[in-house]
Amino acid sequence: MSTNKQVIIIGAGFAGLKAARTLANKSVDVLLVDRNNYHTFTPLLYQVATCGLDPSSVAYPIRHIFKNAPNVRFLMGDVQAIDTDEQNVVIQTNANGTITETYDYLFIAAGSKVNYFGNESIQNNSFALRDLNDSITLRNHILRLFEKAAWTEDDTLRESLMTFVVVGGGPTGLETAGALYELYNNVLDAEYDKNDNMQANVILLEAMDDLLAPYPENLRDSAKKQLQSIGVDVRTGAFVEEVGTDFVKLNDSTVINTHTVVWSAGVQGNTLAEMLNIELERGNQIPIKETMEVIGLENVFAAGDIAYLIEPKTGKPYPGMIPVAQQQGTLAAKNILHDMNGESYETFSYFDRGIMATIGRRRAVAWVFNKIPVTGFLAWIAWLGLHLLVLMGMRNRAQVFLNWVWNYLFYSRSVKIIFEGEKRKPETVKTSEPETA
Amino acid sequence: MSTNKQVIIIGAGFAGLKAARTLANKSVDVLLVDRNNYHTFTPLLYQVATCGLDPSSVAYPIRHIFKNAPNVRFLMGDVQAIDTDEQNVVIQTNANGTITETYDYLFIAAGSKVNYFGNESIQNNSFALRDLNDSITLRNHILRLFEKAAWTEDDTLRESLMTFVVVGGGPTGLETAGALYELYNNVLDAEYDKNDNMQANVILLEAMDDLLAPYPENLRDSAKKQLQSIGVDVRTGAFVEEVGTDFVKLNDSTVINTHTVVWSAGVQGNTLAEMLNIELERGNQIPIKETMEVIGLENVFAAGDIAYLIEPKTGKPYPGMIPVAQQQGTLAAKNILHDMNGESYETFSYFDRGIMATIGRRRAVAWVFNKIPVTGFLAWIAWLGLHLLVLMGMRNRAQVFLNWVWNYLFYSRSVKIIFEGEKRKPETVKTSEPETA
Numbered sequence: 082m083s084t085n086k087q088v089i090i091i092g093a094g095f096a097g098l099k100a101a102r103t104l105a106n107k108s109v110d111v112l113l114v115d116r117n118n119y120h121t122f123t124p125l126l127y128q129v130a131t132c133g134l135d136p137s138s139v140a141y142p143i144r145h146i147f148k149n150a151p152n153v154r155f156l157m158g159d160v161q162a163i164d165t166d167e168q169n170v171v172i173q174t175n176a177n178g179t180i181t182e183t184y185d186y187l188f189i190a191a192g193s194k195v196n197y198f199g200n201e202s203i204q205n206n207s208f209a210l211r212d213l214n215d216s217i218t219l220r221n222h223i224l225r226l227f228e229k230a231a232w233t234e235d236d237t238l239r240e241s242l243m244t245f246v247v248v249g250g251g252p253t254g255l256e257t258a259g260a261l262y263e264l265y266n267n268v269l270d271a272e273y274d275k276n277d278n279m280q281a282n283v284i285l286l287e288a289m290d291d292l293l294a295p296y297p298e299n300l301r302d303s304a305k306k307q308l309q310s311i312g313v314d315v316r317t318g319a320f321v322e323e324v325g326t327d328f329v330k331l332n333d334s335t336v337i338n339t340h341t342v343v344w345s346a347g348v349q350g351n352t353l354a355e356m357l358n359i360e361l362e363r364g365n366q367i368p369i370k371e372t373m374e375v376i377g378l379e380n381v382f383a384a385g386d387i388a389y390l391i392e393p394k395t396g397k398p399y400p401g402m403i404p405v406a407q408q409q410g411t412l413a414a415k416n417i418l419h420d421m422n423g424e425s426y427e428t429f430s431y432f433d434r435g436i437m438a439t440i441g442r443r444r445a446v447a448w449v450f451n452k453i454p455v456t457g458f459l460a461w462i463a464w465l466g467l468h469l470l471v472l473m474g475m476r477n478r479a480q481v482f483l484n485w486v487w488n489y490l491f492y493s494r495s496v497k498i499i500f501e502g503e504k505r506k507p508e509t510v511k512t513s514e515p516e517t518a
Numbered sequence: 519m520s521t522n523k524q525v526i527i528i529g530a531g532f533a534g535l536k537a538a539r540t541l542a543n544k545s546v547d548v549l550l551v552d553r554n555n556y557h558t559f560t561p562l563l564y565q566v567a568t569c570g571l572d573p574s575s576v577a578y579p580i581r582h583i584f585k586n587a588p589n590v591r592f593l594m595g596d597v598q599a600i601d602t603d604e605q606n607v608v609i610q611t612n613a614n615g616t617i618t619e620t621y622d623y624l625f626i627a628a629g630s631k632v633n634y635f636g637n638e639s640i641q642n643n644s645f646a647l648r649d650l651n652d653s654i655t656l657r658n659h660i661l662r663l664f665e666k667a668a669w670t671e672d673d674t675l676r677e678s679l680m681t682f683v684v685v686g687g688g689p690t691g692l693e694t695a696g697a698l699y700e701l702y703n704n705v706l707d708a709e710y711d712k713n714d715n716m717q718a719n720v721i722l723l724e725a726m727d728d729l730l731a732p733y734p735e736n737l738r739d740s741a742k743k744q745l746q747s748i749g750v751d752v753r754t755g756a757f758v759e760e761v762g763t764d765f766v767k768l769n770d771s772t773v774i775n776t777h778t779v780v781w782s783a784g785v786q787g788n789t790l791a792e793m794l795n796i797e798l799e800r801g802n803q804i805p806i807k808e809t810m811e812v813i814g815l816e817n818v819f820a821a822g823d824i825a826y827l828i829e830p831k832t833g834k835p836y837p838g839m840i841p842v843a844q845q846q847g848t849l850a851a852k853n854i855l856h857d858m859n860g861e862s863y864e865t866f867s868y869f870d871r872g873i874m875a876t877i878g879r880r881r882a883v884a885w886v887f888n889k890i891p892v893t894g895f896l897a898w899i900a901w902l903g904l905h906l907l908v909l910m911g912m913r914n915r916a917q918v919f920l921n922w923v924w925n926y927l928f929y930s931r932s933v934k935i936i937f938e939g940e941k942r943k944p945e946t947v948k949t950s951e952p953e954t955a
Contacts, residue, residue: 118661119935126931135572144709151712157665176666216939224555228594229613272581275588345814466843476924476932483920487913495913497579498556499594504655 083109085152086185089170089418091160091353091366093120093143095403096385096410103414105150109421112182114156114172118143122472124403127253129216131223131260132268132494136213138480141473156180163187163356165378186417189353189367190410193386193401194366196347199364202518206324207344209345210253217502219343223264224499226340231273241338242408246329248321249346250287250294252438255304257343258285258313259441266312267442267492283312286319286329288346293438293446295400300446303456307444314338321346348401349389354442362389368396373413381416384409387510392431402433403471439464442489522589525854526607528597528790530557532840533627533822533847540851542587546858549619551593551609554729557578558650559909561840562918564690566653568660568697569705569931573650575917578910593617595774600624600793602815623817623854626790627847628827630823630838633784643761644781647690654939656780660701661936663777668710672831678775680718682713683766685758687724687731687784687873692741694780695722696749696878701946703749703927704879720749721774723756723766729885730838730875737883740893744881749902766943787824794818801824803835808865810850819854821846829868840908841871876901879926 085108090097093115104111119140128134147153158174168184187256195211197204201299208219223245232241243265247258265281265421273279285292285308291301292308292315308315324342350365359377362368366389368376373388375381385406392399398404405467408431416426437447437460446461465485484495522545527534531553537584541548556577565571584590595611606620632648634641645656660682669681680702684695702718710716722729722745728738729752731747745752760767761779768774787802796814799805803826805813810825812818823845829836836842845868846903853863876882882897892900902922909915 083936117936118665119937135574136937137933137935138574140935140937142709145934149706154712174665174669176662180669213935213937214939214941217939222942225613228555228611232593232614232617271585272579275591320586323915333580377890476921476930479920479924480917480932483916484913492912494919497582498574498576498577499554500556500573500577500939502651502654502937503658504651 083110086421087112088188088414089114089116089184090188090190091170092190092192092351092385092387093117094123094190094192094385095404096192096408096413097188098146099410100141100188100190100384100414101153103411105147105153106418107152107257107418109152111150111153111248112156112184113143113147113153114158114170114304115143116157116159117213118155118157119213119514120146120473122477123211124468125472126210126213126216127257127260128215128218129496130210130257131264132220132497133260133264133488134481134484135496136217139472140213140476141477146473156182160353160356161192163189163353165357165381167377168380175342184267184380186382186420188410188413188417189357189375189381189387190385190406190413191353191387193348194343194351196348196349197344200321200323202323202325203321203342203344206326207248207342209344210257212509217500219341220496221501222341223261224497227269227273230279236278236341237338239279240282240345241277241327242340244287244339245281245335245341245343246283246284246337246339247343247345248286248329249344250285250289250292250317251345252293252436253345254285254287254343255292255308255438255440257345258283258359259308259439259444262311262313263441266495268494268497282314284314284339285317286331287315287317287320288320290317295341296436296446297454300448300456301452303438303454303461304438304446307446307456308438311441311444327492328360332367335374346388350389354387360484362398372426372481373409373429374415374416384413388422399431402436405431408432437464437467454508520547523858524549524620525623525851526619526621527625527627528552528607529627529629529788529822529824531627531629531822531843533558533629533843533850534625535580535583536844536847537588537625537627537821537851538584540848541854542584543591544589544855546855547590547684548587549593549621550580550584550590551595551607552580553594553596554650555592555594556650557583557799557910558830559914560648561905562909563653564694564697565630565645565648566933567647567648567656567694568701569657570697570925570931571655571918571921571933572704574923575914576909577650578914583910585781593619594725595626597790597793600626600790602794602818605817621817623819623857625850625854626794626812626818626820626824627822627843627846627850628788628790628824630785632781633786634781634929637760637785639759639760639762640758640779640781643763644685644779646781647694656778657933658936659778660698661934662915664706664710667716673715675774675897676716678764679721679777680716681721681774682718682777682778682780683721683723683776684780684782685723685766686781687722687726687729687754688782688875689730690782691780692729692745692875693720693876694782695720696745696748696876696881698880699748699750701931705931705934709934719751721751721753721776723758723768724752724754725757727754728838729754731885733873733885734891737893740891741875741883744877744883744893748881758923785823787826791824795863799835801826809853809863810846811853811863811868817857819850821850827866836868839873842916843870845869857906874901909921 158172595609
């Protein structure tokens with residue numbers, strides 16, 4: 082047995098991965114726990130959902146990252162309980178039953194989940210874009226609607242099948258709306274609409290008066306104009322009251338007939354935060370100090386989307402963005418090492434490189450270092466380059482680059498397959514063949 | 519309404535696709551029916567199952583192929599009934615309910631299904647490799663077993679988890695066994711086995727005395743030696759009697775402890791053949807004439823794996839191979855056109871380019887034009903080149919090439935993710951987050 086102290090890291094997202102990499106090949110035992118055996122590059126999930134990329138292009142196998150780090154173990158499973166007195170974590174696994182592991186230090190980086198603000202109709206009838214399964218579920222749904230619309234004689238039904246609503250004027254909402262519109266107009270049009278009677282309609286709803294609330298005004302305006310110029314119906318000040326299987330209703334009683342509502346209007350801390358028996362911040366987030374320590378607990382750190390920390394400069398909580406999660410994850414791991422070595426903690430200092438969002442082919446907005454606004458083609462090139470750089474793994478980069486070039490040159494989308502994936506019950510393999518009874 | 523005659527093609531496999539392409543942009547209405555919205559390049563399914571390729575690399579969207587052919591319509595669905603008196607087909611669709619379409623000509627190219635020879639234990643407990651869902655089901659299963667083995671203290675259990683059995687000494691069996699062995703030894707070893715206590719074992723079982731029965735003797739021997747040289751345990755004359763969830767039993771009472779039995783020991787005609795109310799040949803196949811007409815039916819043609827036709831040269835049925843299906847599909851479509859034009863039918867003349875099988879990295883056997891035997895590196899290069907050429911779509915070719923080069927250079931496998939795919943019930947999207955109850 083190793084006499085090293087054990088650090089348990091919950092979550093292999095951007096914060097957890099940076100922490101595990103910081104601790105790799107140090108004199109410490111690391112147990113990295115995640116529900117999936119891969120890390121997900123979430124900013125490109127909307128491209129998987131809109132047929133542009135393969136799932137594996139935005140997923141990177143966790144064990145591969147740590148294959149040369151003997152001190153990092155990986156366990157695939159869901160955390161079921163955390164006992165901060167006994168310092169242990171109970172993990173429910175698919176393959177190995179329930180495993181309990183004790184920690185000397187715990188780092189919680191379990192991320193966020195969708196916030197439906199208590200509205201069950203939205204929760205039950207909308208599509209999310211939070212993980213790889215979400216993106217395939219949405220992709221299959223969209224393609225099935227096109228199959229249905231192509232065989233529908235009923236004009237009203239066809240129109241509702243071809244109406245796609247995205248809720249949320251943040252980068253994800255913008256990018257999804259733009260990609261959906263182009264998916265039809267550049268790609269699926271020629272394949273489904275041989276009789277010229279199909280017409281796709283993409284509506285972007287935002288409850289506030291502006292898209293991209295944290296951006297400066299000229300960028301907000303530019304984003305709206307660019308979206309409108311490609312044909313997206315942008316409606317601000319539109320508050321969703323109810324979502325059904327074939328409609329969305331706004332609080333001004335407007336009803337939009339649609340079978341597809343993509344909900345990207347809010348996130349909150351992962352449910353796992355509630356296992357800690359401490360008072361959480363609004364949005365289910367864990368309050369942390371500038372050292373990444375969880376307030377009120379010993380040897381427990383948290384960071385990223387699940388953590389709540391006020392940014393001194395703005396007086397607001399740090400936003401749920403990848404660079405924040407990455408920099409916080411690195412700091413948490415450093416402070417764990419500092420503690421083991423009897424050194425004093427470092428505090429968080431955020432290096433802000435700005436924000437950006439793409440709006441379909443050759444269009445984007447960016448706010449470089451939160452100082453320099455860039456729009457249009459230049460911002461789009463910057464977006465592409467940066468995302469290729471940040472994506473993990475050379476094979477994934479090569480594959481994404483190949484698909485981007487392909488899709489750009491040929492106005493194509495590569496992955497237009499309706500593919501359910503795994504057969505859930507191996508014993509029903511036989512029934513995949515049509516049975517005549 | 520068009521006054522053209524309507525041809526219904528059942529199945530977008532190799533025979534159906536060739537037929538539809540032959541009829542594209544001719545004065546005829548074509549309805550192409552398939553369960554999936556994509557064509558599957560089946561020879562590479564084993565590479566999807568062993569983490570080498572993405573599903574979309576071996577799947578090609580059917581609508582994309584015919585986007586410039588206004589006379590070809592596509593309908594995604596399962597054929598439920600065929601009425602050869604009324605000349606109609608009933609298609610059960612997911613999106614559009616049940617649709618009945620009448621035909622002037624029917625072309626049945628629904629392919630084959632697995633033959634378990636009436637053994638339910640095999641049917642219930644083995645893995646097939648017949649479609650994309652099969653390949654992902656097997657891939658996830660293999661990766662989950664590795665996750666389990668890495669956390670198992672029990673040496674006996676670990677050994678059975680790491681034992682993979684492939685049944686069937688044809689090209690698919692050989693290729694799967696070779697790829698499975700290399701998956702562990704070249705790739706997963708470093709990622710899972712940090713304590714050097716995992717050891718994968720791949721066993722290939724064949725009931726007959728030789729692998730690759732139709733090949734000449736020196737190729738059969740070479741295939742066996744090449745497999746053994748990379749470490750596969752080849753057992754010929756091994757007849758499977760029973761498969762359980764954690765064992766396979768042979769008829770000489772040998773029991774192998776394993777959680778993975780891949781069954782590639784036989785196929786038979788798709789169940790759809792039984793809808794025709796005619797006497798079928800052994801193996802559930804539809805008897806056809808050399809013109810591809812179904813014997814005993816008017817205006818009905820069949821070809822490929824579902825059809826039974828004796829090859830005059832050999833006195834045996836044509837084998838279930840892609841070139842046979844493609845050439846028969848083209849001929850069936852030509853004869854339908856001939857019939858419409860009052861011309862006489864052509865008869866089938868098979869141009870045989872030979873057979874080949876790859877056996878892992880840099881190893882293969884080929885029998886070019888059924889005359890020239892080639893083994894080893896040269897056969898492997900020929901296999902790679904030919905498969906790239908035959909694969910449909912430049913993007914797929916580029917992507918497969920990229921992954922092959924990558925996997926070869928870095929002894930890697932690109933797609934090591936355990937990914938279930940679509941969430942089956944949209945209303946359970948919320949439960950993807952861990953619940954504390």
